[in-house]
Amino acid sequence: MSIPDDRPATWFVTGTSRGLGLELAVQVLERGDNLAATTRSVERLASALAGRVDTAKLLALEVDLRDAAAVAGAVEQTTARFGALDVVVNNAGYGFLAAVEETSVDEVRDMLDVQVVGVWNVLRAALPVLRNQRSGHIVTVSSVLGLTAVPGWALYCAGKFAVEGISEALAGEVADFGVEVTIVEPGYFRTDFLTTDSLGLPAATSDGYPAIREMVQSHLELQGSQLGDPVKGAERIVAKVVDGGGPLRLILGSDSHAYATAKVEALQANLDDARDTAARTDHATLAEGVSA
Template sequence: MPYPTTTPATWFVTGASRGLGLELVRQLLERGDNVVATTRSTDRLLAALDGVRTEQLLGLEVDLADGTAVDDAVAQTLARFGRVDVVVNNAGYGFLGSIEETTDADIRQMFDVQVVGAWNVLRSTIPHLRKARSGHIINVSSILGLTAMPGWGLYCAGKFALNGLSESLAAEMAEFGVEVSIVEPGYFRTSFLTPDSLAVTTEPTEAYPGIREMTQAHLDLQGSQLGDPVKGAAAIIDIAVTGAGPVNQLLGSDAYTYAKARIEALTADIEAGRELAMTTDHS
């Protein structure tokens, strides 16, 4: 997008009270931008921003799965700041458990947050970006939106869905001058691997000791992740400021390693199945 230089840009950021979202909001406010930050707790958000000037912050408690509530949040954005320039779909949480151990409630909650919530935000903000013929949509996915691991099936399903809709959206928005980026972080040193952000199956079975071990290994990883959230948030800002870059933007050396391995494995699968694929066309 042509980044506003004479007036502050207005950012609409979901999942803003923890992790990358919180650090992003902090840096944006320090830059002097307008920020609409949705969260489940504005009290927690404001407490986390202690010491940061918040005159240009509009903190809103929004159930993203409620389309009417999202529409109201966007209406409040326009009433307060007059426009929206950058949309960051960042809300999310992790889940560890086998496919067999995942309940109906687990599935619906994950998709409400990762997919339905993001979709509601997009449907509500796109008309304004499209009419302005400018702006940037940044959907924060994960390296697990490109590759999968055992025990992360539900989380991967949500992130794979977010990646799919984002790539379609990028093609749809091109003619309107609206940029779309998918940010795919690796492991960042946030609270993502703590009970606040990482759910664990409530119905474990004895059939998956490996997943239990992997779950504990992830909990033990907390505090030693490679990714720096300060640098990660700065990278997200840079994506919007420059208005350039790939649709799929990895963050973290670990994300790059995982992505390259996935590409190699997928290429091997495609070539291994080529001969059979060629036999299924009409003669």
């Protein structure tokens, strides 16, 4: 178990005013645990939680995750208010759907500042606490598009591929301190992720990518009929943290499992194809030593 069983756990969760983050916030508070919930709008979070759950153990924090000092201050407020920090969930993010050619430098920087730099800021602020107490659990909400890429999602995939790499490395770095790491890989969940409020679109488009335009329209029309249930998704995340242990990755959704399986099969086919040729670039003497 990566959280205490003799007192309420303290969770620090980013991106809590909607979607999977909101459902996670509700379930953490329903457990009677403490919650530091970051959001871009405290008012929107309060409205979303109103009437659903007792907020006595909620610390709502309006934080720009791109601001390292602000993030560090939020972690300090959390430990000052609750006297502990046990679970850190990097959940904040947004989608972006465009061809690579259509994606501007500012759109790239904005996405990666939130999805990569923001995650890193949270980790830098929280890790000294977890490492010194030699316990805790870090959850990175990635996506199946952190494992595989499809046309139109290049920028979103770039960010999610990055946090997958960060989290894999981190898991090895903190294991000896009793800190667990989990990477969550959801498929399409029935949140507002595919609405124009959450889904970034390019400032300028090209006539050369009609398939991308069709994909954008089909995704907007998919809103409300996605396969995944965010309540069940949050339940799985909470259970993974409470139980502790298990695999590094938590796959959520049969669609996510299918996409990930296809990627593994394609990668295996690639490895099989390269089995007899990969060693041709090895230094001859070193290669002989390895084979021996």
